[in-house]
Amino acid sequence: MNNVNELFRDRVGIAQDKKITFEYLDTVLEKTAKTIPFENLCIIEKRTKEITKANLTSKLLQQNEGGLCYELNTILYLFLSENGFNPSLVRGVTYNHMSQQWSGTGNTHVLNLMTHNGQIYLVDTGFGGNLPLKPIPLSGETVASSNGEFRVELADSEHGDYILYMKLNRQDEDWKIGYAFNSIKLIQNMSELNEVQRMIVEHPESAFNKKPLITKITDKGNITLTDTSFTQWVDRTLNKENIDEKRFNEIRKDYFKL
Template sequence: MSGGIAKLLKEKDYFSAEDDLHRIKQVQEFLADRFVFENLDVLLKVEDSITPEFIEEKMLLKGRGGLCYELNALQHLLLKELGFNVYLTSATVAAETGWATDRTHVMNLFWKEGKLYLIDSGFGSNLPLQPVELDGPSVTSPAGSFRLRTSETEKGTIVLQTKINKGWNTRYAFFPEKAEWDDLDRIKKEIHTSSKSAFNRELLIARLLPKATLSVNEERLQIKRIEGEDQRILFSTDQEMLKNIKSNFNEPIYQAAVQYVQRKGFQNSK
């Protein structure tokens, strides 16, 4: 563990907490605060294998974020180093038109006293920010309410659901089976190359704030607040997009976005 992470966890009183679930919650809050959901490596066609060394260099040393197979891989490494017996697994996301690409969402699972918990730091800004117990109580974060339920589907026997006005909406389904690091490369390849992928078409950066969710794509910046009015800023140029990225995200994210805009401009000029 880097000295910076250890220092930040110490500031959160992580090492004085006795309950494992509370300690994991603190790790999830730390990850949400420091590492954003972003697909710039997909757009920049960075094809490096997903290994512990790659994750540590990209995120801990360079300060970048990533997609689920990177964010939850970092979560996995950190929790394992802290002594938690977590394991990676993969899920299929439920889209408006049906199931998305098969088993391309990565999360962590954790058993404690015979109960199974989902730990997810890589689902855009839709983060529970704490472990979610299978068939246990729902949990709430600035992104809304979440629950984990046993449910037979063609894509798995467990579903993560979020609360909507009319009830509960399934966000993804999975079988509680262990995924290996090699499987993360399969998922990365699918995300980079599949015509069904939602992440290889245009830029997306998202983060969870203490009282809101914030996201940027190539058309707009959007802030959805728990209290108060939502905010939406439309972009008429790439420079406006970059200006808003610079003001809402760290310098490494901004520089990667600049590279993407330059690459896109070069390709469009051919």
């Protein structure tokens, strides 16, 4: 079976007969964020595959793995398309706050845009622990969720015509840049995502080809696992545990089901 709609609903916990309205997308995004981890294990373990509908369905919805933005937002794109929406995939450039510069891998962030009642919205389930958990209008209006506050503003930038700003509940007092994106240049074919994946796998400045990273939104915050630490944000309180390989494998299985 290669029915994204049915398998997606089974994976994230949405009834098969539930009508997916625009108003229900908040719930879809929250369920997805709390079920499917943002993770790079297939890259670290050197088992990436071509980005196709069949391969994404198998990995994310049948084998119950997670993925990166170009996988997570593409499976969401397919789900939304099968439920009567007309989303578009576009590319963006994330901002690195440690180095205070745009990502060296270029426009390798993949996200969804969709129109509702004449308004264009950003819909992103592939931004790790920074997920808005709601559609964000491209009007500059601030949207608040359990993860923080988010807004998208028009920008005259070499990296695109809009910028996502965020103020995360657990750590931010001021607004900061999430990423810039190009709303005009749409991804026309899923095969373009293989170039994105290649850059993430091969580029020396890629944040995802050096060590494992797994993160997921939870009911009370966020959890993040690397090869050396396990970080939990619970009700805005930080708990960080230094770990070894044995503990990594335990947490990977117990907390992320991977």
